[in-house]
Structure formats: C-alpha cells, structure tokens
Amino acid sequence: MNPMSATPAPKNKFARTHPGWSVWLRRPSVTALSFAVLFAYAFFLLPTKDTAPPFLFYLSINLFIVLVLAFTGNILADPKKPEALKMIAALLLIAVFCWLFYRYSGAQWGRLKDFFFNWETLEGNWWILWQGLEVTLLLAFISGIGSVLVGLLIAVLRTLHSPTLNFFLKVYVDVFRSIPMIVVMVFIFFALPFMGISLGSIVTTILALSLGYGAYASECFRAGIESVHSGQLEAARSLGLSRWKTISKIILPQAFPVVIPPLTGTLVAMLKDTAVASIVAAPELLKRARELYTSETNPTPLVAAALIYLVVLIPLVRAVNVLENKLQKRRKV
Amino acid sequence: MFLRTSSRKGVKCKMNDTGAMIEVVDLHKRFKDLHVLKGISTSVKQSEVVAVMGPSGSGKSTFLRCMNRLEEPSSGHIYIEGIDILAPYIDINRVRTEIGMVFQSFNLFPHLTSIENIKLAPMSVRKISDQEATERGMALLDKVGLVDKAKVYPEQLSGGQQQRVAIARALAMQPQIMFFDEPTSALDPEMIGEVLDVMRNMAKEGMTMMVVSHEMGFIKEAADRILFLVDGLIVEDGTPDQIFNYSKNERTLEFLSKII
Amino acid sequence: MAQPASSQTNISRLSDLKDKVGHVPFIRRNSFVYGSLSLLVIYALFLLPSKGSPDTVDLGRIVIFCLLLLVWAFIIFTDELKPEKLKTIMVFSIFIIAGWLYYRYSTARWGEMGFLFFNLEMVQKAWPTLVEGFWTTLLLAICAAIMSTVIGLLLAIFRSFNNPVLNFFIIAYVDFFRAMPIIVLMMLIYYALPFMGIRLSAIVSGILALGLNSSAYVSEIFRAGFLSIKKGQIEASSALGLNPIQTMRFVILPQAFRVVIPPLVGNYVASAKDTALASSISIIELLKAGLSQKSLLANPSPLIFVTALYLVMFVPLTRFSGYLEKRMKESQRQVRL
Ligand SMILES: Nc1ncnc2c1ncn2[C@@H]1O[C@H](COP(=O)(O)OP(=O)(O)OP(=O)(O)O)[C@@H](O)[C@H]1O
Numbered sequence: 001m002n003p004m005s006a007t008p009a010p011k012n013k014f015a016r017t018h019p020g021w022s023v024w025l026r027r028p029s030v031t032a033l034s035f036a037v038l039f040a041y042a043f044f045l046l047p048t049k050d051t052a053p054p055f056l057f058y059l060s061i062n063l064f065i066v067l068v069l070a071f072t073g074n075i076l077a078d079p080k081k082p083e084a085l086k087m088i089a090a091l092l093l094i095a096v097f098c099w100l101f102y103r104y105s106g107a108q109w110g111r112l113k114d115f116f117f118n119w120e121t122l123e124g125n126w127w128i129l130w131q132g133l134e135v136t137l138l139l140a141f142i143s144g145i146g147s148v149l150v151g152l153l154i155a156v157l158r159t160l161h162s163p164t165l166n167f168f169l170k171v172y173v174d175v176f177r178s179i180p181m182i183v184v185m186v187f188i189f190f191a192l193p194f195m196g197i198s199l200g201s202i203v204t205t206i207l208a209l210s211l212g213y214g215a216y217a218s219e220c221f222r223a224g225i226e227s228v229h230s231g232q233l234e235a236a237r238s239l240g241l242s243r244w245k246t247i248s249k250i251i252l253p254q255a256f257p258v259v260i261p262p263l264t265g266t267l268v269a270m271l272k273d274t275a276v277a278s279i280v281a282a283p284e285l286l287k288r289a290r291e292l293y294t295s296e297t298n299p300t301p302l303v304a305a306a307l308i309y310l311v312v313l314i315p316l317v318r319a320v321n322v323l324e325n326k327l328q329k330r331r332k333v
Numbered sequence: 334m335f336l337r338t339s340s341r342k343g344v345k346c347k348m349n350d351t352g353a354m355i356e357v358v359d360l361h362k363r364f365k366d367l368h369v370l371k372g373i374s375t376s377v378k379q380s381e382v383v384a385v386m387g388p389s390g391s392g393k394s395t396f397l398r399c400m401n402r403l404e405e406p407s408s409g410h411i412y413i414e415g416i417d418i419l420a421p422y423i424d425i426n427r428v429r430t431e432i433g434m435v436f437q438s439f440n441l442f443p444h445l446t447s448i449e450n451i452k453l454a455p456m457s458v459r460k461i462s463d464q465e466a467t468e469r470g471m472a473l474l475d476k477v478g479l480v481d482k483a484k485v486y487p488e489q490l491s492g493g494q495q496q497r498v499a500i501a502r503a504l505a506m507q508p509q510i511m512f513f514d515e516p517t518s519a520l521d522p523e524m525i526g527e528v529l530d531v532m533r534n535m536a537k538e539g540m541t542m543m544v545v546s547h548e549m550g551f552i553k554e555a556a557d558r559i560l561f562l563v564d565g566l567i568v569e570d571g572t573p574d575q576i577f578n579y580s581k582n583e584r585t586l587e588f589l590s591k592i593i
Numbered sequence: 594m595a596q597p598a599s600s601q602t603n604i605s606r607l608s609d610l611k612d613k614v615g616h617v618p619f620i621r622r623n624s625f626v627y628g629s630l631s632l633l634v635i636y637a638l639f640l641l642p643s644k645g646s647p648d649t650v651d652l653g654r655i656v657i658f659c660l661l662l663l664v665w666a667f668i669i670f671t672d673e674l675k676p677e678k679l680k681t682i683m684v685f686s687i688f689i690i691a692g693w694l695y696y697r698y699s700t701a702r703w704g705e706m707g708f709l710f711f712n713l714e715m716v717q718k719a720w721p722t723l724v725e726g727f728w729t730t731l732l733l734a735i736c737a738a739i740m741s742t743v744i745g746l747l748l749a750i751f752r753s754f755n756n757p758v759l760n761f762f763i764i765a766y767v768d769f770f771r772a773m774p775i776i777v778l779m780m781l782i783y784y785a786l787p788f789m790g791i792r793l794s795a796i797v798s799g800i801l802a803l804g805l806n807s808s809a810y811v812s813e814i815f816r817a818g819f820l821s822i823k824k825g826q827i828e829a830s831s832a833l834g835l836n837p838i839q840t841m842r843f844v845i846l847p848q849a850f851r852v853v854i855p856p857l858v859g860n861y862v863a864s865a866k867d868t869a870l871a872s873s874i875s876i877i878e879l880l881k882a883g884l885s886q887k888s889l890l891a892n893p894s895p896l897i898f899v900t901a902l903y904l905v906m907f908v909p910l911t912r913f914s915g916y917l918e919k920r921m922k923e924s925q926r927q928v929r930l
C-alpha cells in the first residue's frame with residue numbers, strides 16, 4: 001500500500017473543484033465513444049439513396065457532417081493526443097467527405113469519362129482553345145499595361161494635393177471600384193452605341209479592364225507612396241533634391257516593395273476577369289470553350305478551359321501569396 | 334537695420350547689407366488658426382553658433398523649418414547672405430543645398446547604405462562624379478568616425494551612428510549653415526557624447542550653426558549665443574553666461590530650473 | 594578640411610541667384626502659360642476639322658489636340674505656385690472642352706438623347722422586372738455570404754490545427770477557388786454538371802459558385818485573424834488568472850474581430866458585386882433584368898438605370914469598407930507606437 005494514500009489529501013486551494021467539460025472531452029474513452037457513434041450513425045442512420053423524404057434526408061446528412069466535424073475537431077485540437085491518432089482523424093474526415101459526395105451528389109459517375117474528360121471531342125479543336133488562350137493573355141497584357149498607366153497617372157496627380165483635382169480623382173476611383181466589371185463592359189458594349197460610340201468587343205474589354213483596374217492600381221500606388229515616412233521627404237528636400245529627384249531616388253525605391261505585392265494581386269485578378277469578356281463576345285478562352293461546348297454538345301471543352309485557367313492562374317495566385325507574406329514579414333521587422 | 338527694398342512684389346532681388354549670414358525679419362507662421370511664430374527677428378553672423386531653447390511647443394522646430402522653407406512662412410523675410418529666399422523667383426532647392434539640416438529622427442534613407450546616403454545629393458544635385466563623391470564621402474565618414482560602416486544599411490547602425498551619418502550626409506553638400514533640430518533627444522545617453530563631439534568639432538572649424546538642443550554642457554561650451562523662444566516669440570537673446578547666470582526673465586528661470 | 598576655400602565658392606554659387614529671374618524654369622513662367630494657351634486656341638480655331646463625322650486625318654488632328662491639351666494641363670497642375678483657383682477653372686474647362694469635342698464630332702442623334710437614355714417611361718415599363726432582379730441580386734449576395742462564412746470559418750479552424758494532411762487539402766481547396774474565375778465556375782456548375790446527372794437550378798448554381806469562391810477568401814481572412822493574436826497575449830492573460838473563456842471573451846475575440854471585420858466586409862461587398870456575373874447563366878438578377886428589358890424595349894434606358902443603381906448601392910458600401918480598413922490600419926499603428 002502506498003503510505004501516502006493513508007493520510008487524507010492535503011487541502012489544496014489550487015485544486016480543481018470539478019473536472020471541466022474540456023477535460024472530459026479529452027478523455028480517451030470519449031474519443032473511442034465518438035468513433036463508435038460515428039460508425040453507428042453511418043451504418044444505421046444515414047439514408048440510402050432516394051429513400052427518406054427530402055427534409056429528413058438533408059437533415060440527417062447535415063447532422064452527420066456536423067458530428068464528424070465536431071469529433072475530428074475535438075481530437076485535432078487536443079495537444080496531448082498522439083500524432084498518429086490525429087492523422088487518422090484527418091484522413092477519416094477527408095474520406096467521409098469524399099464518400100458523402102460520391103454517394104449523395106446524385107452524380108452518375110459512369111458518365112464522368114464520357115462527358116467531362118472525353119478528349120476525343122477536343123481532337124482537332126485544341127487549336128481553338130489555344131487561340132482563345134492567346135486572346136486571353138493578350139487582353140490581360142494590354143489591359144495590364146493600361147491599368148498600370150492609369151493607376152500611376154492617378155497616383156501622381158493625387159500627390160499634387162490639388163483639392164479640385166483630388167475630388168474628381170476620388171470620384172473616378174470610387175465609381176470604378178464600385179461597379180462590377182461585367183456591368184462596365186455591358187455598359188460600354190450595349191449602351192454606348194446608342195451614343196454614337198461603337199467599340200468592338202476587344203476594345204471594349206481592354207477599355208473596361210484598364211479603366212476599372214486602373215482605379216484599383218492607383219490605390220496600390222497610393223498606399224505605397226503613403227508608406228514612405230514624411231521625414232524621408234523632408235530629408236530629401238533639405239538636401240536640395242528637386243521634386244522629380246525626390247520621387248525617383250527616394251520615394252519610388254522605398255514604395256516599390258510595398259506596391260508590388262498588391263499590384264501583382266490586382267493584375268492577377270484582372271487576368272481572371274478577362275473571362276468576363278466572353279459576355280461581350282470577345283473571342284477569348286471561355287467564349288471559345290462555350291462555342292465548342294455548343295457545337296459538340298459535350299462539356300469537355302468547358303472542363304478543359306477550366307483546367308487551362310487553373311494551370312495559368314494557380315502559380316500566379318501562389319506567387320502573390322508569397323510576395324504578400326514577404327511584405328508582411330518585412331513590415332513586422 | 335536697414336532694408337533697401339521692403340516690397341516682396343518687385344522682380345529685382347532685394348538685398349539687405351547687414352553683413353549677417355542669416356537675417357530674419359518679423360517672421361510669422363500660422364497653421365490654419367494656430368499662430369505658432371509671432372514675429373521673430375534675429376540675425377546670425379558667419380561662424381556663429383546659436384542655440385535655440387524653449388519649452389515644448391514653443392515653435393523651435395517650426396522656426397528652423399521655416400528657414401529652409403520646409404514649412405512655408407506666412408509672412409516676414411528671411412535673408413541668407415543678404416538674399417531674400419522668400420522671393421518668388423528663388424529656386425529654393427539651391428538655397429537648401431547651402432543649409433544642412435539634421436533631424437531628431439535621423440531620416441536616413443533606409444534603402445541606401447551609409448556611403449550611398451552621403452553620395453546621393455552631391456551626385457544628383459551637384460553633378461559630382463561618383464569617384465569624387467565617394468572620396469569626399471569617405472573623408473566625411475572618417476571625420477565622424479564611421480569609415481568602417483560605409484557599406485552598412487541604416488537599420489544595422491545604432492542611433493548615435495545613424496545620427497553621425499546623417500550629419501555627414503548634410504555636410505557632403507558643403508553647406509555654409511547647419512541646422513540641428515534636437516539631434517540628440519532620440520538617443521540613449523551613452524550615444525549623445527559621440528554626436529556632440531562631432532558637432533563641437535564643426536563649431537571649432539567655423540561652421541555657422543543653429544542648434545535646437547537642451548544639452549547644457551554642449552551649449553555652455555560651444556554656443557556663442559542663446560535664443561530663448563516662448564510661445565513663438567524670442568524672449569531672451571544673449572550669451573550662455575548672460576542667460577544662465579544673470580537672466581531675470583521668469584519663464585527662462587522656470588524652464589532652466591526644470592532642465593538642470 | 595579647406596573650409597574657407599569651399600565657403601568662398603559657395604558664396605559665389607549663391608550669388609548666382611541674384612537678379613536671375615531666368616531661374617524660373619521656362620514652362621513655369623506666365624508668358625509660357627499665356628503663349629501656349631493662345632497657341633491652343635489658334636489650333637482649335639483653325640486646325641480642328643469642321644463638324645461632321647471625321648476621317649482619319651481629321652481624327653488625328655483631334656487626337657493631337659486632346660493630347661496637347663492634356664500635356665498643357667499637366668504642366669500647370671504640377672506647378673505648386675499656381676493658385677488653386679486657376680487649377681479649378683482648368684479642371685472644369687477641360688470637362689467643357691471634352692464635352693464640346695464630343696458634341697461636335699460624335700455621330701450621336703442628339704435630338705433623341707433624352708428619349709434613348711433617360712426615358713423614365715421605359716424604366717417604368719421595365720420596373721417590375723428590375724425590382725425582381727434587385728431581389729434576386731440581394732438573395733444571391735446574402736446566401737453566398739452565409740455560405741462562404743460557414744465554410745470559410747470551418748476551413749480556418751481546421752487549418753489552425755496544423756495537421757499536414759488536412760492542410761494539404763485545405764490549401765488545395767483555397768488555391769483552386771482563388772485561381773478559378775467565378776464565371777468559369779458558374780458555367781461549369783450550370784452547364785457541365787447536368788451531364789453527370791447533377792441538375793441544379795440556375796439560382797443554386799449561382800449561389801454555389803459565388804459561395805465557394807468567396808469561402809476561399811473568407812478562410813484566409815479568418816486565418817489571418819487567428820494568426821494575428823500573439824502568443825504573448827494568451828500568456829499575459831493566463832498570467833492575470835483569466836480562464837480560457839475569459840481569455841477568449843476579453844482578449845482574443847476583440848483583437849481578432851478588429852483584424853477580421855474590415856477585410857470580411859470588403860469581401861462581402863466584392864462578392865455582392867460578383868452577383869452580376871450570374872447574368873451569364875441566365876439568372877434574372879439586376880444586370881440581366883436591365884439587359885433583357887433593354888433588348889425587349891429596344892431602348893438602353895433600363896440598362897443606364899441599372900448601372901446607376903449599382904453605383905448608388907455600391908459606392909457607399911465600398912467607401913464603408915475602405916473606411917473600416919483605414920481605421921484598422923490606424924489603430925494598428927497606434928498599438929505599435
Ligand atoms: N504641420 C503642422 N500642422 C499644424 N500644427 C503644427 C504643425 N507643426 C507644428 N504644429 C504646431 O506648432 C506648435 C509648435 O510646434 P514645434 O514643433 O515648432 O514646437 P517645438 O518647440 O519644436 O516643440 P518640441 O520641443 O516638442 O519639439 C505646436 O503647437 C504644434 O502643435
């Protein structure tokens with residue numbers, strides 16, 4: 001016998017008076033129980049396809065999802081649980097979601113190959129998608145230059161601090177940041193002809209993207225210029241540097257690293273928005289894919305276009321992320 | 334004091350020949366409805382070292398900044414070597430090359446190394462060749478005791494070192510006048526000495542200096558005159574001895590009792 | 594150092610300034626302003642083509658005129674010493690000149706302008722559809738916001754567990770939806786999925802596309818919010834004896850909120866703007882309503898009205914989210930000092 005157990009436990013004013021629910025939740029027995037409950041639910045309570053009435057059908061599936069999330073979350077949030085168990089919980093979570101989607105989405109999986117990845121429909125049509133991609137990239141390139149120029153012009157004009165000018169520049173930026181890009185394009189393409197201004201779809205797209213994203217770009221530039229401390233300006237001026245020298249030698253080099261990440265983000269968003277140009281019949285990737293989709297009555301071209309977008313854009317999105325993280329770190333130092 | 338022309342409208346340059354390096358006449362500065370400088374008149378001779386003292390918010394910084402037009406004065410005249418620098422045809426950037434300024438917060442350019450900070454203005458304003466600018470810059474760094482820090486970026490320097498580079502940067506333009514706006518008040522005590530030493534040497538070499546500072550030791554030793562500023566007015570103007578030992582002004586005594 | 598010598602040269606340098614009126618750069622002088630202005634007027638009077646639709650050479654002349662005008666304005670605007678009044682007058686006169694040029698050379702039928710563009714009668718005819726479109730837009734925006742918040746929050750929570758397997762899938766999810774243009778996603782869901790037997794109504798497809806897209810951004814926002822709370826904060830509050838719930842309530846949530854709310858609002862506004870894309874899958878939301886009425890009535894008034902409505906709705910929202918973001922930045926700056 002342990003001699004300590006004979007004496008009554010010393011009164012400890014720091015001792016827990018009751019085990020909190022968080023302690024209870026972390027017991028191994030609760031973990032085991034939760035697994036058991038989940039499996040039981042999956043076997044007995046989840047509806048088979050098309051049996052239960054819709055309301056109960058959805059209720060029971062959603063309840064199951066909530067339970068799975070809660071149980072796995074409970075395991076993953078516990079720092080004392082072994083890594084292996086957490087791994088199992090994570091894999092289980094993913095497996096459950098895949099399984100639920102496979103079972104209840106109502107998809108006929110056998111048709112996946114015929115309708116989504118039916119590359120035969122694209123045979124001889126690849127060049128059409130390729131042309132579309134070329135147009136997309138060209139649109140993005142030209143409007144990218146356009147929007148940077150517009151943004152730079154606005155930012156420079158704003159540094160002149162003329163109240164009248166600033167008012168109009170602010171109105172411009174507000175208007176173009178507020179209207180959805182598609183509305184700008186539709187307006188230029190469908191309403192302006194009534195005013196005697198008919199622009200082709202390509203010109204419409206370039207104009208809309210340059211004007212719209214120019215407003216966003218100007219905000220990036222402005223943030224960069226404002227990030228330069230006013231003491232820097234004073235030091236430069238007290239040395240007798242002229243205004244343009246101050247801008248080119250002091251402000252721009254310091255603003256540059258602050259401007260680049262958000263500006264890249266803006267340009268990538270613009271590249272994504274070129275897809276909207278299909279509404280005004282610009283022959284870019286999405287438009288071309290839709291044409292193929294109609295002529296082949298098969299959605300594979302759409303899927304292919306989506307994949308092409310992903311291949312082009314995912315690296316760019318990642319790059320923007322990296323740039324932004326770098327900037328954040330630099331700010332913290 | 335005799336001014337040959339008093340109108341600022343005339344196109345011809347206005348001169349005033351008191352022979353002073355800096356001549357300030359009835360200088361006013363307002364920020365919207367805040368009247369900060371309420372008519373400052375004084376003059377500074379060549380090679381004179383003038384300390385500017387006064388309570389916080391009395392307008393010392395504003396006074397200095399008006400004199401190289403970092404702030405635009407509301408009214409009054411400022412003559413540097415007899416030239417009215419507020420005249421409309423003055424290229425203020427050329428005036429500023431003659432006036433070095435050192436800031437409380439150093440304001441070194443963080444994207445440039447020490448030597449690049451120093452070279453920038455001589456090369457882009459004075460159009461001096463890179464080689465010559467580097468030579469001069471190294472000489473200046475030697476003078477402030479920082480030759481080994483030439484290739485170092487400001488963020489890797491201590492406060493005192495940054496301020497000494499800032500002084501070297503201002504000196505690189507070979508100014509005739511140096512303004513110091515509380516150059517040591519952002520520094521740790523052990524670094525103040527190294528900066529004051531540099532300033533003392535400059536004073537000995539005959540630089541015309543205006544220094545906003547509350548470093549009594551330095552002022553007693555190096556300053557020829559003290560301007561005492563209260564609420565935008567010069568309430569006392571005299572040698573350190575006069576002010577520290579024989580002042581009768583209430584505000585001065587009160588202020589001095591606080592900082593000593 | 595040879596101080597006296599250099600100071601000699603300095604004096605002569607400064608003396609250059611004396612009597613040198615010529616030091617005002619040429620383009621800043623009043624004579625230049627008046628001279629160039631009169632040249633512009635002469636150009637306008639004699640070189641601009643006469644009224645009517647212009648050919649290529651005429652068009653070139655007009656373009657050159659506009660460019661000259663803008664360069665001239667730029668020169669004046671970059672001069673700090675010119676009075677503000679002059680600049681104000683210039684801004685307005687540039688607008689007037691632009692309007693005049695347009696009036697003079699466009700092929701628009703001016704007599705019908707009122708009928709075509711600001712035709713309230715047409716707007717009235719289109720009114721029921723437009724109202725319906727407005728409610729649809731609102732429905733899309735709200736449902737997408739709810740959906741994205743739920744999914745985004747869950748993703749952020751599970752991301753914070755730092756489990757490598759989950760992280761891989763979550764990052765893949767986020768990247769996928771951030772890289773996929775919304776309009777492509779909508780078309781995939783609405784046009785492609787039915788071939789696999791997944792038939793969703795247009796509205797549901799729209800909400801799904803908007804919500805999935807926005808959930809990726811929302812999860813990143815919440816993640817940034819969680820990350821923004823320093824370990825020291827939790828340690829400090831445990832040192833004060835706060836229990837976990839109190840720590841959450843008084844320390845973590847207020848801080849996280851401050852970081853999360855501004856970008857979250859910005860994201861909701863952005864995704865509300867994106868509802869206009871739903872017109873591409875034949876959802877009769879505001880834009881589609883305007884477009885369809887425009888072709889139905891053969892009059893662009895409904896479209897103009899819809900554009901104006903978008904402005905009226907979103908300018909305040911954009912400003913509001915900008916204001917929140919600015920306030921957050923300022924408060925962060927205060928904390929750091
Ligand atoms: N840019 C400005 N806009 C408005 N008010 C200003 C500005 N700069 C200074 N002031 C005001 O002018 C007054 C004098 O300021 P100044 O910086 O010259 O004082 P100071 O004597 O240098 O004080 P300190 O010893 O604290 O540096 C203060 O009340 C300040 O609030």
Ligand SMILES: [Mg+2]
Nearest residue numbers: 393394395515
């Ligand atoms: Mg001060």
